[in-house]
Amino acid sequence: xxxxxxxxxxxxxxxxxxxxxxxxxxxxxxxxxxxxxxxxxxxxxxxxxxxxxxxxxxxxxxxxxxxxxxxxxxxxxxxxxxxxxxxxxxxxxxxxxxxxxxxxxxxxxxxxxxxxxxxxxxxxxxxxxxxxxxxxxxxxxxxxxxxxxxxxxxxxxxxxxxxxxxxxxxxxxxxxxxxxxxxxxxxxxxxxxxxxxxxxxxxxxxxxxxxxxxxxxxxxxxxxxxxxxxxxxxxxxxxxxxxxxxxxxxxxxxxxxxxxxxxxxxxxxxxxxxxxxxxxxxxxxxxxxxxxxxxxxxxxxxxxxx
Amino acid sequence: xxxxxxxxxxxxxxxxxxxxxxxxxxxxxxxxxxxxxxxxxxxxxxxxxxxxxxxxxxxxxxxxxxxxxxxxxxxxxxxxxxxxxxxxxxxxxxxxxxxxxxxxxxxxxxxxxxxxxxxxxxxxxxxxxxxxxxxxxxxxxxxxxxxxxxxxxxxxxxxxxxxxxxxxxxxxxxxxxxxxxxxxxxxxxxxxxxxxxxxxxxxxxxxxxxxxxxxxxxxxxxxxxxxxxxxxxxxxxxxxxxxxxxxxxxxxxxxxxxxxxxxxxxxxxxxxxxxxxxxxxxxxxxxxxxxxxxxxxxxxxxxxxxxxxxxxxxxxxxxxxxxxxxx
Numbered sequence: 001x002x003x004x005x006x007x008x009x010x011x012x013x014x015x016x017x018x019x020x021x022x023x024x025x026x027x028x029x030x031x032x033x034x035x036x037x038x039x040x041x042x043x044x045x046x047x048x049x050x051x052x053x054x055x056x057x058x059x060x061x062x063x064x065x066x067x068x069x070x071x072x073x074x075x076x077x078x079x080x081x082x083x084x085x086x087x088x089x090x091x092x093x094x095x096x097x098x099x100x101x102x103x104x105x106x107x108x109x110x111x112x113x114x115x116x117x118x119x120x121x122x123x124x125x126x127x128x129x130x131x132x133x134x135x136x137x138x139x140x141x142x143x144x145x146x147x148x149x150x151x152x153x154x155x156x157x158x159x160x161x162x163x164x165x166x167x168x169x170x171x172x173x174x175x176x177x178x179x180x181x182x183x184x185x186x187x188x189x190x191x192x193x194x195x196x197x198x199x200x201x202x203x204x205x206x207x208x209x210x211x212x213x214x215x216x217x218x219x220x221x222x223x224x225x226x227x228x229x230x231x232x233x234x235x236x237x238x239x240x241x242x243x244x245x246x247x248x249x250x251x252x253x254x255x256x257x258x259x260x261x262x263x264x265x266x267x268x269x270x271x272x273x274x275x276x277x278x279x280x281x282x283x284x285x286x287x288x289x290x291x292x293x294x295x296x297x298x299x300x301x302x303x304x305x306x
Numbered sequence: 307x308x309x310x311x312x313x314x315x316x317x318x319x320x321x322x323x324x325x326x327x328x329x330x331x332x333x334x335x336x337x338x339x340x341x342x343x344x345x346x347x348x349x350x351x352x353x354x355x356x357x358x359x360x361x362x363x364x365x366x367x368x369x370x371x372x373x374x375x376x377x378x379x380x381x382x383x384x385x386x387x388x389x390x391x392x393x394x395x396x397x398x399x400x401x402x403x404x405x406x407x408x409x410x411x412x413x414x415x416x417x418x419x420x421x422x423x424x425x426x427x428x429x430x431x432x433x434x435x436x437x438x439x440x441x442x443x444x445x446x447x448x449x450x451x452x453x454x455x456x457x458x459x460x461x462x463x464x465x466x467x468x469x470x471x472x473x474x475x476x477x478x479x480x481x482x483x484x485x486x487x488x489x490x491x492x493x494x495x496x497x498x499x500x501x502x503x504x505x506x507x508x509x510x511x512x513x514x515x516x517x518x519x520x521x522x523x524x525x526x527x528x529x530x531x532x533x534x535x536x537x538x539x540x541x542x543x544x545x546x547x548x549x550x551x552x553x554x555x556x557x558x559x560x561x562x563x564x565x566x567x568x569x570x571x572x573x574x575x576x577x578x579x580x581x582x583x584x585x586x587x588x589x590x591x592x593x594x595x596x597x598x599x600x601x602x603x604x605x606x607x608x609x610x611x612x613x614x615x616x617x618x619x620x621x622x623x624x625x626x627x628x629x630x631x632x633x
Contacts, residue, residue: 005415005500024409031408088408110409144371146344165405168339175340176393177384180376185368189353196364200372206318209325209380212373214365239406248400 022086026245030170031107032087033060036078038094039068044101044124045093051127051219052091055197057137059169061085071104072229075113083111089166099226105162109231109239116229117159122192123222132217135181135199140169142180142200147188155228156188178202183214193223325377327370335378338401342375416506418499 003010003019010016033056035049053062069077071092092104106116150160167184187194197218202210253265334343352363382396437446438455447455465477535541585592
């Protein structure tokens, strides 16, 4: 156990639990995001950070104070924050004349920066500007990416992976179908990325599948991609590596046919069919008269010779 | 009747149409992540102009895509959680989209010295009971902790002086000192195991050459030789340096032992056999024991001196000063 393998062992159970939560595990925790303001963050950028925090609660940390750093030049302070708050995703907002309304979205691997993409916010509609009913906090959103650019361009592909990682939420085994209320839709067109959030209304339709009506809700952003700092291919591959223990074990001797019938295979030892235990049928029992006729001349008792 | 049927069919078609969406390319779904990827190029012309028209177009696109995703989700095996009246819950498959991990996967820690020994000897861990029978209190008490089996300090009012010990020695102090030593030894071993594990984890393969300043001639020549031989043709066509000796490649190709041909030099063989017979016949032993023992002793002394010198240099100035002060 790693918590007890330290030079200074934890003295309380609470400290031990704290360390165990942060150590590398087979099945990892949900990624936390830290939302940081830069030295010169303006109102737009602050509002964006607050809205994203509302969407990502409780898996996000919003830093109240301004931090004067430049992520693209020096990543040490980001890494320090990540280590302190155990967050592997970050969103850094800043504003200057050259790069107005700047958002740097990024993720970490082993508390070191893996990918960073700088996006500029061209238009922003906040949660409180849209006067509609909202969905409850912590809803797992449905994510939809539209546009062939997301597959063709390498930077857009990484951006897609980053956005999925960011907005994914906890990984759940089952979901309540009526609770699918929130959808985040990203469209990449003409060098711009439109992010829209909608509330899903499930209307009755004739068949089992409900008809979807969307209602505009939540933050909507018009983004344009600026600089990027992507991880090298081998580092990225290293970060994607999953331990073998997580691979689902293949069940042997089970097969399915076209109609959905499950077939199983049982391996048996060799059986002596003569000694099989079958049901007792009284009618087939050997009668004593029949038995002696079968035995014939061989009498079991020897005749004594006087 | 036909009219009624036609109207009914039209109604059905209408219902089905309301949930179907036409798309050029099929979407890719990852239901574990509630993710849908649409590869169709969006209508660029409509989206260029700013304003409500763009919003409407985006919304329509989103509606279509969401409809497809929800259709897929509704097809998953679902059941009613919490009895008949509970909500309809669908079983999601494992997320398929590969996302990078947060931290590298955990590495198994190397076994400690005790664990290695136990594995060697085949010692297995015995599970201890949590309660122990306490004779004095006549009940089951915990092995350690609050009200443990033998730990009440008021009970240890007597400490016998063992057979061969000094009668003036304070036994209680001795017991306390021994316990402190045991704890310290345990802690030391734990830290040693930890250091060993840490060293194994961050082991960098030793560089074949020291950094400049510490290179010896033999080291350099060895490394140069290795570098020469590390080509595809094992160094046969490598040009030699100006002052390097021309060494022909060994005819044996790297084999260390070479045997004489069977029918080679007859006179050499005869002389060898005669010498062997002479040595076997003579009374004097071939191995001079005194010389061999002296040689071994000298070697051991040299080793001891080298080790002592190394230890002194390791301990450094402080060690040497302590040694001198101690004496």
